[in-house]
Amino acid sequence: MPDEHWRIDRYARFKSDKPENATQWTVYDDSCDLMRLMLSDVQQLVISQGSAILESHSLLSARSWMRGVCRNDSLLFMCKVQISGKNETRKFRVRFSAADGLSGSDHCSACVERLQQFFPVKMSVVKSSTATDASQNKTDLNGEAGDTSLKQQNLEGEVTLGDVAQNLLASARLPMAYNQHHINQETLQQMLRVCLADPAFPAFVQSVENELQNIVQNS
Secondary structure, three states: OOOEEEEEEEEEEEOOOOOOOOOOEEEEEOOOOOEEEEEOOOOEEEEEEOOEEEEEEEOOOHHHOEEEEEEOOEEEEEEEEEEOOEEEEEEEEEEEOOEOOEOHHHHHHHHHHHHOOOOOEEEEOOOOOOHHHHHHHHHOOOOEEOOOOOEOOEOOOOEEHHHHHHHHHOOOEOOHHHOOOOOOHHHHHHHHHHHHHOOOHHHHHHHHHHHHHHHHHHO
16 A cells, blocks of 8 residues: 555644643644655654654554544544653644645544554544634644754654664664664564574665665765
């Protein structure tokens, strides 16, 4: 199945480490560059702004760690992660754009229909008579502009493919929420054994490193 794309006009990431009186949603919109949500043919969920990657998640085992809530044209994602041995929840949300004669809600519904094949998504309907709910739905995605800087050798916020490649080659430290994967240990061991038993695997590793270098040089 080919890659599928949906235009979005806003993405917001919840920052649980901010003071209670501070805005806890860091917001990005499409005023600077095109934003989209992509579901790739290898079951990878990617949210991007231009060449910057805002989110990237493999959905192969997402049913065990990801949940979604859909409301009109907006979709909230909740991901279970382990930080310092404790279970935490990362939250981010997107708002779909009207395009091709369809409303943002229509595109959101189409996206949800596909994503429900990988993890549960709950549909939440806003009653038209409840003005406060509609207002809250709008203010949830309002807040401070995203910080586009890279701090020292830690990857934070949105990054380009070149940033990812360069930092992988430099063995940089990722934020704690990203220092894990969702492949169980037994499956990972089996994958490694199969790879190491393949005589072409060392050449593949070298090719990957060379391609990372090319991405860094061309980004």
